[in-house]
Ligand code: MLT
């Protein structure tokens with residue numbers, strides 16, 4: 012793989028900048044440190060690096076021109092969406108060209124017959140939701156960073172979010188993509204045919220490839236029926252076992268759309284940093300947030316499923332939009348509360364390990380994680396998506412050694428070191444924990460075939 016920062020000499024670098032300016036317009040090639048700054052550091056402040064420049068193409072043809080110009084100059088590039096990623100995959104490391112897809116924000120009219128839409132890589136999830144809803148449909152992936160996170164970034168990471176239990180991850184929504192290959196050529200599969208067995212599933216491959224195989228410029232996405240009825244319940248439970256009892260009792264509900272969880276320490280942080288009141292009359296070690304949604308009223312079926320369950324004592328239920336948002340806030344505000352706390356406690360940016368473990372291993376895993384963190388003198392806040400065994404392990408005052416120990420625990424119980432955030436540069440060194448030599452060789456062969464110069468997002472996914 013090439014060393015990109017060395018590959019472009021000074022004269023060539025100037026030529027590259029001039030060439031990029033001809034493609035996207037000088038206003039959209041940012042070279043001043045001030046204008047580059049917000050693209051160079053990630054949301055957590057943990058990952059940061061200098062970009063050769065930030066380029067903001069307006070359409071696919073311009074992305075193609077930019078990538079071709081970088082390829083001709085041997086310059087590495089880092090694709091960037093809303094810069095809400097958490098594994099360092101969207102910010103520069105060593106003088107790469109950052110290709111911001113924010114201006115590719117075109118939303119085509121919703122095809123209500125097929126229940127599909129084509130969205131540019133720079134469309135935010137919030138804009139996509141609003142667009143689908145205006146046509147009487149819904150997009151199946153949602154998460155707290157919806158106002159900034161983009162279609163391109165969520166495709167690149169195969170984002171999961173809050174509704175995987177109902178609709179699956181981003182890959183399950185992607186019917187097609189348009190993407191620019193490492194040499195500037197454009198692959199366009201936006202036909203949206205639900206049945207198509209013609210060769211390799213390139214859209215499936217590019218989804219979750221974290222910008223290492225191509226720059227996604229657009230996606231054809233599956234839409235879902237819009238739910239007119241919705242209920243959110245927040246339950247206080249006494250243990251992971253009880254949380255899993257709740258999950259088992261409601262798993263079969265066709266209306267089930269989210270099963271999230273957090274703990275007393277996370278709730279304390281959220282309340283401390285947001286000023287929110289206590290959500291329930293009593294305090295509990297663990298909280299489960301359940302959402303059901305459907306075309307018909309859903310509350311009765313949820314109540315019936317929970318009826319008689321020993322685990323369910325203290326519950327808050329909301330059907331109206333305001334009440335539901337108020338309950339969701341206790342879960343969704345964990346990320347910002349952890350960030351605020353790390354700043355206030357001077358422990359440096361949190362180490363955020365997004366992992367998944369089999370549900371049968373969840374209880375023991377949680378205990379082991381807490382023990383390891385306590386032994387290392389670090390604080391850990393655990394929250395996430397219970398239905399998928401997806402825990403966000405947020406470590407305050409941690410280090411790489413502790414990350415290693417925690418990811419080893421994940422591998423030992425048959426888990427994944429990245430459930431929904433991607434591998435990025437944060438976890439590339441630990442890929443061998445969960446992908447054996449043959450598996451890594453197959454992935455590397457794909458990378459080398461599609462990006463022989465190693466120009467696309469170097470350092471991401473594959474360490475060294
Ligand atoms: C979440 O589930 O809230 C997101 O994945 C963000 C995070 O892990 O902090």
Ligand code: ZN
Pocket residue numbers: 172395396403431
């Ligand atoms: Zn999450």
